[in-house]
Amino acid sequence: MTEPHRSGCPINLTLELLGDRWSLIVIRDIIFGNRRYFRELLTQSEEGIASNILADRLKRFVENGLLTRTDDPDHRQKALYSLTEPAIQLVPLLAQIGAWGRRYTPATHELSVRAQLLEEGGPKLWAAFMQELRSIHLGAPSKGRSVIATLQSAFERAVGESARPKARQ
């Protein structure tokens, strides 16, 4: 067996898996946008991901254990993507990326609301949010959905109908 990795450094290995322009965009939309179907991820993407790139990333994530793919019971053709625990553990990472981007990139105010809430909430909010993701994607028990509701409604209010997704097929 040959070693396909550039090095065994944890930062490097994470970059080999997620270090490109689209991977974390897809994860972000599943986690914070609650998108679970190919078509949702394709057409409701703020950045306009191409269908072949999306297909490739979803396939790679399933192969690497970040997502699971199951058939939708109501629609045989539809595939439902669910987060695994490793993917849920990316929440702190995405929160840090969002916090950094909010300070040091020309992010628009409306799209920064979500990052700001996550930053102000801190690790406690992240943990509550992750627990709710577990209840949605892994079937874990939950006590409420206040965090999801807060983040979702803040995001929807900020973006709302004004966002014109650049859908393609």
Add this chain to the structure above:
Amino acid sequence: MTEPHRSGCPINLTLELLGDRWSLIVIRDIIFGNRRYFRELLTQSEEGIASNILADRLKRFVENGLLTRTDDPDHRQKALYSLTEPAIQLVPLLAQIGAWGRRYTPATHELSVRAQLLEEGGPKLWAAFMQELRSIHLGAPSKGRSVIATLQSAFERAVGESARPKARQ
């Protein structure tokens, strides 16, 4: 003026800047490996970055305000790269990436030591480390260098002379 960005989302904008296989590797080596010269970054890179990629990234980082480039006073030909505050603020992000990679990628034990120390130290250690980076790269006052010393020596001990960099020119 046309808008060159895919969206104003802070996560997206951060990915447009740092979302590739090499950018954070270079930042990591400057921050944790204390490498400040082109040749150091090129030949002491664990992953073996190519010289044109390194040149491109350094140039982009200077353009985007993540690094500053100054001439070495002792050596006219040598260029010294220094971290700016935005780059120093990437420490928490790199710590999260390392922590995730340590759990969910096949990272080698020796290269995970640094990530483990950062994870166990938490935000307090990050802040102390960042303050020391400011004293080194920005000339800020400092009270000591225990954090750098700890991280550096742990890393050097783990990698030591065993690391054979794949240098190219």
Add this chain to the structure above:
DNA sequence: ACAACCAGTTGCAATATGCAATCACATGGG
């Protein structure tokens, strides 16, 4: 003078990405 070293640049093949068109299959309505 001369070898060694410095920060890059150049040329070129291989690979990855972006994008539109297309595919096979499933569902729903008449």
Add this chain to the structure above:
DNA sequence: CCCATGTGATTGCATATTGCAACTGGTTGT
């Protein structure tokens, strides 16, 4: 049944990025 629509992709092709070796123009040390 027939056909429009929606599904998760795949294909072809142009462009962009990467990997790699060779090379450049200048500097330093002896």
